[in-house]
Amino acid sequence: MALLEMSGVTAGYGATPVLRDVDLSVDAGEIVGVVGKNGVGKTTLMRTVMGLLDPSSGSVRYREEDLTDASADERARAGIGYIPQGRDVFPELTVEQNLRMGEHVNAGADRTRYDEIYDLFPVLEERASQSGGTLSGGQQQMLAIARALVADPDLLLLDEPSEGVQPSIVDRISEDMRTINDELGTTILFVEQNLGVIRGMADRCYAMERGEIVDEIDGEMLAEENAVAEYLAV
Numbered sequence: 459m460a461l462l463e464m465s466g467v468t469a470g471y472g473a474t475p476v477l478r479d480v481d482l483s484v485d486a487g488e489i490v491g492v493v494g495k496n497g498v499g500k501t502t503l504m505r506t507v508m509g510l511l512d513p514s515s516g517s518v519r520y521r522e523e524d525l526t527d528a529s530a531d532e533r534a535r536a537g538i539g540y541i542p543q544g545r546d547v548f549p550e551l552t553v554e555q556n557l558r559m560g561e562h563v564n565a566g567a568d569r570t571r572y573d574e575i576y577d578l579f580p581v582l583e584e585r586a587s588q589s590g591g592t593l594s595g596g597q598q599q600m601l602a603i604a605r606a607l608v609a610d611p612d613l614l615l616l617d618e619p620s621e622g623v624q625p626s627i628v629d630r631i632s633e634d635m636r637t638i639n640d641e642l643g644t645t646i647l648f649v650e651q652n653l654g655v656i657r658g659m660a661d662r663c664y665a666m667e668r669g670e671i672v673d674e675i676d677g678e679m680l681a682e683e684n685a686v687a688e689y690l691a692v
């Protein structure tokens with residue numbers, strides 16, 4: 459059964475559509491990537507799934523329920539978590555205060571939830587009282603992921619997690635997301651341009667060009683570097 463299903467979605471800013479007739483589905487437990495060059499509409503796709511942008515046609519269904527007209531807040535409460543590109547960590551707030559922001563969706567978040575998160579990302583516990591802005595790019599990405607996990611989402615939307623992260627620790631992101639998927643059972647839909655992260659993380663991918671899904675790349679094809687690289691090359 460599909461957890462998330464987009465059918466015929468067209469959406470954009472003003473009169474010109476950015477996404478055109480997008481069909482996409484993600485099953486519970488999967489890690490699905492969306493790949494494509496700069497400006498093809500990947501962020502627009504994520505914003506549309508989260509309800510930050512209204513489609514002009516088509517539908518977004520989650521757990522077989524039509525959420526096309528639901529607000530972002532309603533979608534968050536239905537179990538969708540969103541980590542935007544650039545992460546939106548509050549630089550002046552401490553790591554712990556940043557994490558607590560995740561509680562507006564999950565007022566019931568208790569100590570166990572934080573223990574689970576600190577087990578996954580021990581560095582966040584070590585730096586709990588440090589301000590978010592003092593963390594490295596990779597640690598800020600962990601913080602943004604952890605903040606989304608406080609709300610206990612079933613589906614995580616992750617926009618270019620490798621951006622602004624040092625190459626030496628980019629691989630950690632794929633490993634962490636795989637662990638979250640395995641241990642917490644979280645389904646993940648992510649967009650990325652880093653070939654290593656895509657191949658290290660995704661079970662399968664959709665490729666986008668000019669706002670359209672132009673290809674589906676299954677697990678076997680992902681093993682072939684060129685199958686993905688052709689959608690990323692300049």
Ligand SMILES: Nc1ncnc2c1ncn2[C@@H]1O[C@H](COP(=O)(O)OP(=O)(O)OP(=O)(O)O)[C@@H](O)[C@H]1O
Pocket residue numbers: 471476494495496497498499500501502503543
């Ligand atoms: N707020 C906005 N208003 C108008 N046009 C926008 C807005 N945001 C994005 N666009 C346009 O929509 C198109 C798709 O942008 P989008 O950010 O979704 O692409 P992307 O694939 O995520 O790119 P990148 O990898 O650079 O983030 C681009 O042509 C962009 O200029």
